[in-house]
Amino acid sequence: MVIPETPGSKIVAPLGDASAAAGHTGGLSARxxxxxxxxAALPEGSPNGDARTAFWLMAPALALYAVFTLLxxxxxxxxxxxxxxxxxxxxxFVGVGNYAKAAQDPIVWKSLVHTFLWLAYHVVxxxxxxxxxxxxxxxxxxxxxxxxxAFFLPHLVSLAVVGVIWANIYDPFFGLLNTAxxxxxxxxxxxxxxxxPALVLFSVNVASSWQGxxxxxxxxxxxxxxxxxSLYDAAEVDxxxxxxxxxxxxxxxxxxxxxxxxxxxxxxxxxxxxxxxxMTNGGPFYQSELITTYIYRLAFQSQDxxxxxxxxxxxxxxxxxxxxxxxxxxxxxxx
Amino acid sequence: xxxxxREWPVALALxxxxxxxxxxFVWLLISSFKTEAEIGRADPFTWPAxxxxxxxxxxxxxxxxxDLVGNSLINLIxxxxxxxxxxxxxxxxLAKIRFPGREWLFYAFILGLTVPVQAIVxxxxxxxxxxxxxxxxxxxxxVQVSNGIPFGIFLMRSFFIGVPDDLIxxxxxxxxxxxxxxTKVFLPISTPAVQALVIISALSTWNDFFLPLIVLIxxxxxxxxxxxxxxxxTYASDYRLVFSGTVISFLPIIxxxxxxxRRFTEGLTQGAIKG
Numbered sequence: 001m002v003i004p005e006t007p008g009s010k011i012v013a014p015l016g017d018a019s020a021a022a023g024h025t026g027g028l029s030a031r032x033x034x035x036x037x038x039x040a041a042l043p044e045g046s047p048n049g050d051a052r053t054a055f056w057l058m059a060p061a062l063a064l065y066a067v068f069t070l071l072x073x074x075x076x077x078x079x080x081x082x083x084x085x086x087x088x089x090x091x092x093f094v095g096v097g098n099y100a101k102a103a104q105d106p107i108v109w110k111s112l113v114h115t116f117l118w119l120a121y122h123v124v125x126x127x128x129x130x131x132x133x134x135x136x137x138x139x140x141x142x143x144x145x146x147x148x149x150a151f152f153l154p155h156l157v158s159l160a161v162v163g164v165i166w167a168n169i170y171d172p173f174f175g176l177l178n179t180a181x182x183x184x185x186x187x188x189x190x191x192x193x194x195x196x197p198a199l200v201l202f203s204v205n206v207a208s209s210w211q212g213x214x215x216x217x218x219x220x221x222x223x224x225x226x227x228x229x230s231l232y233d234a235a236e237v238d239x240x241x242x243x244x245x246x247x248x249x250x251x252x253x254x255x256x257x258x259x260x261x262x263x264x265x266x267x268x269x270x271x272x273x274x275x276x277x278x279m280t281n282g283g284p285f286y287q288s289e290l291i292t293t294y295i296y297r298l299a300f301q302s303q304d305x306x307x308x309x310x311x312x313x314x315x316x317x318x319x320x321x322x323x324x325x326x327x328x329x330x331x332x333x334x335x
Numbered sequence: 336x337x338x339x340x341r342e343w344p345v346a347l348a349l350x351x352x353x354x355x356x357x358x359x360f361v362w363l364l365i366s367s368f369k370t371e372a373e374i375g376r377a378d379p380f381t382w383p384a385x386x387x388x389x390x391x392x393x394x395x396x397x398x399x400x401x402d403l404v405g406n407s408l409i410n411l412i413x414x415x416x417x418x419x420x421x422x423x424x425x426x427x428x429l430a431k432i433r434f435p436g437r438e439w440l441f442y443a444f445i446l447g448l449t450v451p452v453q454a455i456v457x458x459x460x461x462x463x464x465x466x467x468x469x470x471x472x473x474x475x476x477x478v479q480v481s482n483g484i485p486f487g488i489f490l491m492r493s494f495f496i497g498v499p500d501d502l503i504x505x506x507x508x509x510x511x512x513x514x515x516x517x518t519k520v521f522l523p524i525s526t527p528a529v530q531a532l533v534i535i536s537a538l539s540t541w542n543d544f545f546l547p548l549i550v551l552i553x554x555x556x557x558x559x560x561x562x563x564x565x566x567x568x569t570y571a572s573d574y575r576l577v578f579s580g581t582v583i584s585f586l587p588i589i590x591x592x593x594x595x596x597r598r599f600t601e602g603l604t605q606g607a608i609k610g
Binding site for chain 1: 341342345346348349352353356357358359360362363374375378379380420421422424425427428429432433434435437440443444446447448449450451452453454455456457458459460461462464477478480481482484485488512513514517538541542543544545548549559560561563564567574577578581584585588589592593596599600603604607
């Protein structure tokens with residue numbers, strides 16, 4: 001499904017991607033065979049004619065997809081075994097040389113650790129806030145649309161624009177955050193939010209999570225609406241209080257949408273790029289470098305395509321692993 | 336009924352959270368009307384003495400926002416239309432026609448759904464370069480459509496699977512071809528899926544940063560997020576311009592959303608769940 005970074009959807013495509021990935025692979029083979037039997041019931045034209053029609057219906061999508069996605073996937077794989085010093089130079093085969101080089105590059109390891117931290121921050125902050133607000137907002141009747149709409153507003157802002165906005169919020173001199181802290185008597189908490197190496201990754205992630213939580217909130221609200229209301233009535237008859245209803249009815253009822261939101265948040269997080277690029281460009285001292293920003297740096301600034309390709313493979317493997325793990329989890333839940 | 340009793344306490348408790356979350360918007364909006372000196376005084380809570388509409392005029396003229404908005408619109412309309420034209424027929428074929436290689440294709444699309452676009456960016460750039468599409472709006476449209484194709488196909492396919500085969504049968508007896516069945520029978524009853532595809536692809540295209548950063552090099556072809564980032568780094572010390580430019584870049588989509596929030600919400604959740 002939908003949009004990660006959102007730069008994925010691409011966000012946003014980005015927006016749709018992960019869910020589709022998360023939602024579909026599960027029942028995949030079952031559905032395929034189902035489709036086949038259903039197909040047999042269709043009035044048969046000539047089977048060849050049907051195949052030809054199918055080809056023409058698929059052709060536009062397939063052509064674009066083959067040229068701009070499948071070919072680049074294959075070429076990335078090839079590139080990771082070759083060395084190339086720029087877009088205009090020819091490549092030479094170096095075997096696993098790039099992989100060895102990557103293993104010895106401390107920034108590769110840093111960016112990998114930062115990426116995992118980044119995912120954890122995003123799932124907890126954006127996913128957690130999305131869940132809490134969904135629980136609160138869904139109890140509202142008269143004002144629900146107002147709160148839902150207002151809480152979703154940050155998600156409409158492009159992550160690059162979010163970067164510009166939050167860089168100003170964090171500005172040490174006139175920024176909203178430090179000034180507000182001083183004004184309410186918490187001047188001791190003012191910081192160089194983006195210049196402190198220990199804090200920078202977290203600070204940038206707050207900006208990304210501010211943008212991201214709205215979509216997760218909407219998905220949780222949709223999940224809450226799907227919980228069978230008679231379960232609440234039954235719990236009430238048994239004398240359950242509000243907290244017990246939350247623990248024994250609501251949260252179990254949200255299990256499937258939770259898996260989905262967590263996988264979506266992780267895929268979105270993995271594609272995180274724009275906020276870091278705009279706010280810190282990976283600094284200070286590579287302390288906010290992610291795999292994606294390092295790929296950009298290597299490919300478009302230092303022109304080390306072989307090493308960048310290894311990171312591309314690493315990024316793809318992480319995304320595929322997340323998708324597989326969450327589909328398994330989902331499949332087990334729906335049994 | 337206990338629910339109704341909770342309405343106002345919960346709404347009241349949520350209000351400070353709302354203020355906190357929307358504070359960046361309010362702060363930017365207020366600051367964008369201030370003079371340089373007022374911003375420099377570093378107190379975000381004071382009201383501007385005069386509303387400096389001039390800031391917007393300056394940002395619009397200096398930042399070339401007219402071009403940026405125009406490019407973003409061309410980009411968005413191109414991607415949305417081309418996505419519909421490519422994904423609806425392909426989704427129909429995958430849902431309703433038996434043909435050899437169908438399973439194989441399905442896995443190929445799953446791969447595209449999973450692999451982030453940043454992971455294929457080097458060859459992608461080379462392909463665009465080879466086709467002479469670097470620095471063109473056509474280039475960015477084609478790449479973004481391709482990027483969204485797996486999701487779009489899954490969305491349309493899973494919606495079409497739910498349409499009864501009887502409809503196809505009946506149309507075939509009337510002599511309709513698959514193409515006619517798609518355009519005259521399936522698409523008219525697929526508003527929720529089409530709406531989801533339009534909203535999701537529009538939103539992700541409008542907000543995309545990574546692909547435009549790679550593809551669109553000169554200012555006159557750039558889209559809004561890219562242009563704003565360039566503008567903000569060029570005029571980093573002129574806060575009036577940065578603030579009003581930022582407001583220009585998010586205000587239109589927010590107003591559109593407030594007008595159409597039902598459709599947005601439906602489209603996004605539908606896309607997520609069906610996709």
